[in-house]
Amino acid sequence: MRGLILFLALSTLCLALPLSAAARRSATASDILADPQADPIARRQAFHRLCALDPDKADDFLRDPDIEIRLQAYYRLTKQKGAAALEQIATALDDESIEIRSMAVKFLVSLAKQNKEASELLARVAREESDVSVRQIADQALWPFHRETLRLSQDPDWDHTVTNIHSFELPGEDWSFKTDPQQQGHKKGWYETKFNDKNWAKIKQGYWEPQGYADYDGVAWYRIRFQMPEKMDSNAVELAFGAVDESAWVWLNGVFLGAHDIGPEGWNLPFNLDCREEVRWGEENLLVVRVLDTYTGGGIWKPISIEILK
Known part of the structure; x- marks a missing residue:
């Protein structure tokens, strides 16, 4: 024991x-x-x-x-x-x-x-x-939209000088505008051609703060229709943005073209997006821009042009 x-x-x-x-x-x-x-x-x-x-x-x-x-x-x-x-x-x-x-x-x-x-x-x-x-x-x-854009001047198969044969600025006023604080606009089809924006506010190019949105930081959408000239002998068409403060996502005629999203430092930088396949010659076209601003001024604050290249 x-x-x-x-x-x-x-x-x-x-x-x-x-x-x-x-x-x-x-x-x-x-x-x-x-x-x-x-x-x-x-x-x-x-x-x-x-x-x-x-x-x-x-x-x-x-x-x-x-x-x-x-x-x-x-x-x-x-x-x-x-x-x-x-x-x-x-x-x-x-x-x-x-x-x-x-x-x-x-x-x-x-x-x-x-x-x-x-x-x-x-x-x-x-x-x-x-x-x-x-x-x-x-x-x-x-984000459901992804696309890498290649401008004509960046195309490795294009070995000629790129010439701007015609360009024109899009209207600076009468843009349809709506804020999107919950970032649901893309889910609601705000980029689509069939979407009805008649109840949206009207705004002009420039910062949105002095146009009635003084305290707003976040996402907002712009829509505008413009007329394209008759088809020209060209090799490419580009949308040329003077600057958007601070990030932008772009659709033409309901098709996503690409984005300019490098953060706050992109607020004053120009950028171009190729749209040769999406543009409708001789017809009315719809441009939609989704903008994100995280602080201070926000919006499409410099002109946007159509550049026709050869």
Whole structure:
């Protein structure tokens, strides 16, 4: 009997030893992590040791001052919890680190098709994110229109000088205009030729703020009809935009031509889009421009021209 008692005591002691060692390692790692002035490499190693012992500990470091630790904490969280981590991932969307926000948005993209909350968070990023690289991740996932345009002057098979044989400016006034704060216009077909915009406001080229939209930042749509001349002997037709503040997506006669979306720095840059296949010679044409402005002035503030090239 005494032998059995001794055996059980030794067995209990052997089982307890690894737990005690683990507890000591956990305490040591926690002590290192508790000191924000500790060596960053040591803190990161301590974080990995702690999470190896207790994966749930990652949740405690989502606001750690070290960006690398926060990034790893969010990464572990998404791997462990999947869609159940959405509440915490929503906080990552406000993190100061672009890398962390990018990681969070990519995670939302992976869930968006099956999860309504993830899709809604992704739409929020598309509306509110200030960094263009992060916003474009959301835009690419949500946006159904994609097209790479190649101008005649950029065509590697075209080895002649490109000459502008005729050009004319589109009207500067009488544009139909509507704000789209929820970014639903493309889903409602605002770019389509059959869409009725008779109840939209009228606006002229220039910033929209002094035209009754002083406090508005976000997406707005412009529509205008114009007459094309009879067909000319040409090799290409382009829409030439003087500048749009700050990003633009363009349709001609209901067909998506392309976008100018490089962020706030694109506010005063000209850009051209090829429309040789979409233009209707000798007929009325419809141009639709979706504009995104994130701060200060917004709108189509420089003239737009049709350029006929040969």
